[in-house]
Amino acid sequence: MTNKNHPCANCSFYEQSLWRPVAGANMSTLARNFTRREMEAGSVLYHQGAPSDGVYCVSRGLFAIRSFGPDGSSSLLRLAYPGELIGYRAFLTGRDHRTEAQALLPSRVCVVAQRDAKQVVRACPEVLTRLAVRCADELDLCHDRIQEAARSPNKERLAQLLEQLMAAHGTKDGRFERMHLPISRQDLADILGVQPETLSRLIKRLQSEGRLRTSGRWIEMPGPMQKHVI
Amino acid sequence: MTNKNHPCANCSFYEQSLWRPVAGANMSTLARNFTRREMEAGSVLYHQGAPSDGVYCVSRGLFAIRSFGPDGSSSLLRLAYPGELIGYRAFLTGRDHRTEAQALLPSRVCVVAQRDAKQVVRACPEVLTRLAVRCADELDLCHDRIQEAARSPNKERLAQLLEQLMAAHGTKDGRFERMHLPISRQDLADILGVQPETLSRLIKRLQSEGRLRTSGRWIEMPGPMQKHVI
DNA sequence: CGTGAAGTTGATGTATCTCAATTGTCGTGG
């Protein structure tokens, strides 16, 4: 049996796909209940407090996973790029979403509805293994973030964050890299856990140190440094 | 078939046990390769960077899950109480431990070695489901912590932390609760992500506000407040 | 070309870090 019927077969993340191990009869189940959903920038995939209605795989674009406090304050817990899985925590635990997922760019997600996902997972434990591993990976990222927050000052954390964003969204331009920031200053501040005014001043400091140049949402940074042999 | 042969049958956390769904032939496998390990306070269950050698379930005592930075700085990522699972991240992903687990009190863990755990999980997917759910739960805790760090000031976070510790380790004494802190000031500081000097001053402030009294590792706090109807 | 939201700047108070010095705690051996 070839996998040309696999709904993820044409996806560029097929090999890493959560659903990759699905085969046989389950593949038909999966194919039948598998939908793509196009989303415009700014629209929300699922809201905080909503019940789980399935598992989502980002196929194109970019999502922000946010959490809002009772007082209206917001945290940006992670960004989800194509190939990443979102909404699986609520699926795994059966509890409501504790975060909201908002598209930051025109995006596409592949959706497997709750009931069908459960059925496929039951029939194909290898899928569950992959799911658990992704969960463990995200746990690592959280741990890293907690440690970074305790270790490096916010200015350095911002520089790191911008480098990561540059790697994902930047284009080379001579010795410099340039990008259009996919997220607002407020979101940047929410990632670092500081106020927007503070973020603005952190950026100014990095700028005065010659580590970047900004103009609105455009940011320019010197490319990855050459390593010198001392 | 009764479950009197189940190695976790006598554990007070049996119903919630990861291995609870194991039955039949797998139960014998589990029972054969199941060991208990007593640990004295201060000893280390696994080191950061060590390869995974199984899954551990805390049966008695208390463990600190720590991470050390390249510069020697430490973070305390979580405390693990009886009934909780530790070391499963390395088991799930097959990568090395990124944290170390140290007993803070005389403790006991139940160990299922790598190879056997894998075999049982393969034969009994319900175990994997439970494992994934625990992972998702820990992810929630991490998210909560990141948000708390961004929202509440460190003084309030310390007060919350002490209340949690009091709930776990305190004993009522009239209108007050009293406990012997199971962790050092350095560890408390590592949980909050502040320096020990700052922690000392935060405690002093709480003390001057009458919210607690300390003497070495002994801490006394007024019990849970009566709710007043306005 | 106005209008509202997003972003910036300034001024000021609070919180935290850092380094150094001091005090306290606990186990050990005299």
Place this chain on the structure above:
DNA sequence: CCACGACAATTGAGATACATCAACTTCACG
């Protein structure tokens, strides 16, 4: 039982970082 040392914890002083509030500017967009 006490003295002692090693380490944990506290305190002080000064510098740095961040929050807050208000005013201002820039930007996106109709």
